[in-house]
Amino acid sequence: MIDSSQAYKKARRQYLKTTRNRDPNIGKDWTPFRAAEKHFKAQFPPPDFTKVLDLATLDQNSIPKVIAGICAGKPDVVETRKFSTKSGSIGYTFPVMPGLILLPGFLSPEKQRELIKWSLVEHSRHPNETNLDIHYLLPSEGIWNACVRDGTAVLHPRPIEASAEYLTQDPGPRKLIDNTPINPNNFESVNNVSKPPPPPSSTVQAATCSDLLPRLRWANIGWFYHWGTKQYDFSKGKIPVHDTVRELCKGAVQSVDWNEIFASDTSDWGPNGPDWVNWHEDYEPDAGIVNFYQTKDTLMAHVDRSEVCATSPLVSISLGNAAVFLMGGLTRDTEPIPILLRSGDVVIMSGPACRRAYHGVPRILENTLPRHMIDVVDDPSWSIYKDYMNSTRINVNVRQVFPKEFDPGLP
Numbered sequence: 220m221i222d223s224s225q226a227y228k229k230a231r232r233q234y235l236k237t238t239r240n241r242d243p244n245i246g247k248d249w250t251p252f253r254a255a256e257k258h259f260k261a262q263f264p265p266p267d268f269t270k271v272l273d274l275a276t277l278d279q280n281s282i283p284k285v286i287a288g289i290c291a292g293k294p295d296v297v298e299t300r301k302f303s304t305k306s307g308s309i310g311y312t313f314p315v316m317p318g319l320i321l322l323p324g325f326l327s328p329e330k331q332r333e334l335i336k337w338s339l340v341e342h343s344r345h346p347n348e349t350n351l352d353i354h355y356l357l358p359s360e361g362i363w364n365a366c367v368r369d370g371t372a373v374l375h376p377r378p379i380e381a382s383a384e385y386l387t388q389d390p391g392p393r394k395l396i397d398n399t400p401i402n403p404n405n406f407e408s409v410n411n412v413s414k415p416p417p418p419p420s421s422t423v424q425a426a427t428c429s430d431l432l433p434r435l436r437w438a439n440i441g442w443f444y445h446w447g448t449k450q451y452d453f454s455k456g457k458i459p460v461h462d463t464v465r466e467l468c469k470g471a472v473q474s475v476d477w478n479e480i481f482a483s484d485t486s487d488w489g490p491n492g493p494d495w496v497n498w499h500e501d502y503e504p505d506a507g508i509v510n511f512y513q514t515k516d517t518l519m520a521h522v523d524r525s526e527v528c529a530t531s532p533l534v535s536i537s538l539g540n541a542a543v544f545l546m547g548g549l550t551r552d553t554e555p556i557p558i559l560l561r562s563g564d565v566v567i568m569s570g571p572a573c574r575r576a577y578h579g580v581p582r583i584l585e586n587t588l589p590r591h592m593i594d595v596v597d598d599p600s601w602s603i604y605k606d607y608m609n610s611t612r613i614n615v616n617v618r619q620v621f622p623k624e625f626d627p628g629l630p
């Protein structure tokens with residue numbers, strides 16, 4: 220591709236400078252997942268978006284709405300099967316990855332804006348933990364509300380308490396930790412491991428609310444997650460999943476005819492058998508995370524394996540700027556499928572193959588905020604959200620930790 224834009228030239232200059240002394244063998248031992256991450260992360264050479272699956276390009280009605288200004292991928296990168304959801308919208312399954320479901324544009328523009336407001340105003344605040352709470356003393360109204368009230372207000376580092384017990388290793392940012400997959404048999408021993416909080420950094424400086432807001436990276440949903448051990452800390456109790464999110468996730472799970480998806484599946488579903496037969500009644504989200512990505516942020520390959528429920532649907536909602544999502548296999552040696560996720564898309568990861576598969580987000584695409592987040596005429600309060608969302612993607616990632624009949628024996 221010949222590109223004479225200033226941005227391309229700058230990225231090329233930067234690339235030549237940083238790679239001048241690079242080992243020519245670099246990359247030879249990368250797993251296929253690592254190679255794909257590197258490819259999509261790179262500023263130079265720019266990634267090949269024609270290799271990214273983009274199912275919105277199939278829907279003639281949505282093209283003007285969602286494609287405007289967005290570099291589109293291709294609809295035939297991998298084999299998909301189209302189906303109609305119970306609510307009449309379109310969904311896709313992937314024969315190579317049973318249990319992976321994509322519902323493009325499942326959320327209306329209104330619902331997307333509502334969920335963005337919820338993530339910032341109602342959710343990223345006490346009692347929910349955020350990454351910023353580890354190092355800063357945040358007001359209980361949370362970083363967003365504090366920032367809206369006075370962006371110049373200064374927040375101070377959290378002091379290290381002499382008498383407190385802390386985790387000995389730094390938990391964040393999210394790293395490659397291959398933690399023990401939890402299951403009903405080892406639940407008790409894993410649950411009994413002590414989970415001291417991570418130590419506040421001794422080097423962070425006081426900062427203004429508006430400087431800290433772009434550093435908001437995650438906010439916990441439901442059961443508290445302990446990043447150090449990569450296990451839930453059930454001793455801290457549970458915060459109910461907010462009704463809006465709960466209903467949305469249940470609605471997404473109930474909109475799929477699971478019989479159509481799994482009836483001929485022969486995988487090993489573990490001790491509870493193929494529990495998909497009951498998901499319409501039993502699926503109950505109780506944990507998760509809201510991820511906030513600025514356009515330079517990425518999420519490395521990982522498996523979400525801390526939930527006792529190893530097959531129950533994980534519902535993942537994309538909001539704001541688009542992203543490349545990589546869906547791999549049970550090891551990093553499987554070549555991942557790159558999927559373009561846009562605002563309003565819902566991904567469901569379910570069943571033994573997909574729920575234990577590696578996945579990650581190597582790229583957030585700049586300038587891909589949809590029109591319905593830019594030209595909002597009927598809501599004057601939207602302008603502050605628009606400014607923030609201009610450089611942001613939000614992902615609401617919701618799980619079910621406990622199977623319905625499992626009694627964790629918690630107080």
Ligand SMILES: O=C(O)CCC(=O)C(=O)O
Binds near residue numbers: 523
């Ligand atoms: O941002 C996404 O689309 C995926 C996030 C994710 O995989 C996670 O939170 O575990």
Ligand SMILES: [Fe+2]
Binds near residue numbers: 521522523578
């Ligand atoms: Fe994940």
